[in-house]
Amino acid sequence: CNDLLGGSIPLELCSSGQVRPRIDCDEIICGECCTNHFYGRCPYQVVLFGRAWDPENVTEIRLSFETLNGGVPSEVGMLTQLTYLSLTHLSLTGVIPTELGMLTTLTYLSLRENSLTGTIPSELGLLTNLTGLYLHDNGLTGEIPSELGNIENIDKLYLHENRLSGNLPLEVCALYAATVDCNEGDVYCGFDDRNCGGCESESFGNCD
Numbered sequence: 001c002n003d004l005l006g007g008s009i010p011l012e013l014c015s016s017g018q019v020r021p022r023i024d025c026d027e028i029i030c031g032e033c034c035t036n037h038f039y040g041r042c043p044y045q046v047v048l049f050g051r052a053w054d055p056e057n058v059t060e061i062r063l064s065f066e067t068l069n070g071g072v073p074s075e076v077g078m079l080t081q082l083t084y085l086s087l088t089h090l091s092l093t094g095v096i097p098t099e100l101g102m103l104t105t106l107t108y109l110s111l112r113e114n115s116l117t118g119t120i121p122s123e124l125g126l127l128t129n130l131t132g133l134y135l136h137d138n139g140l141t142g143e144i145p146s147e148l149g150n151i152e153n154i155d156k157l158y159l160h161e162n163r164l165s166g167n168l169p170l171e172v173c174a175l176y177a178a179t180v181d182c183n184e185g186d187v188y189c190g191f192d193d194r195n196c197g198g199c200e201s202e203s204f205g206n207c208d
Helices: 074-078 098-102 122-126 146-150 170-176 202-207
Strands: 046-048 051-053 060-064 084-088 108-110 132-134 141-143 156-158 163-165
Touching: 046 074, 074 098, 098 122, 122 146, 146 170
Parallel strands: 060 084, 084 108, 108 132, 132 156, 141 163
Antiparallel strands: 046 051
16 A cells, blocks of 8 residues: 555445445545556446446436336435436336425426335425425325425426325415316316315315
């Protein structure tokens, strides 16, 4: 380790499980490593579904009609430059990770047609740039979080074909005023199947 080595740290030395993190040279266990004049930080990637993604550059992920094992990895929250995330018809299981709330640049999020369970995370209300949120055709339970009302730019909210309960929160109703058709409109919870109740608002009339 005192051979006056130089150059940048190779990617292969940075590998650590699913995430290849940034590592300073003094974190490499080889004694007085930094006397060898290594410089820079490790390039790193986030590995999801067996594929490597550059968190500093990837802006879109579109995967569909495959059979993948397991659920939505929490590491997806490290891809903070994403604007479009579509993981549809992949046979995904487990819960929706709260780390999705870290993807504040997202404008489109689809997890439709999987086998996801659990509740809709309130952290999705942090995605204030979303225009479309598609969580339908899963096995989600519980009430729709009122925090979704923070997504002021949303114009498509599809939650039908789940096992949701309660009413569509007033905070969400307020985003749409009288523009929602209960069965074919921009907010679709599956009222015909009584998967979730309607807004408690006169402007929604027959949605109750």
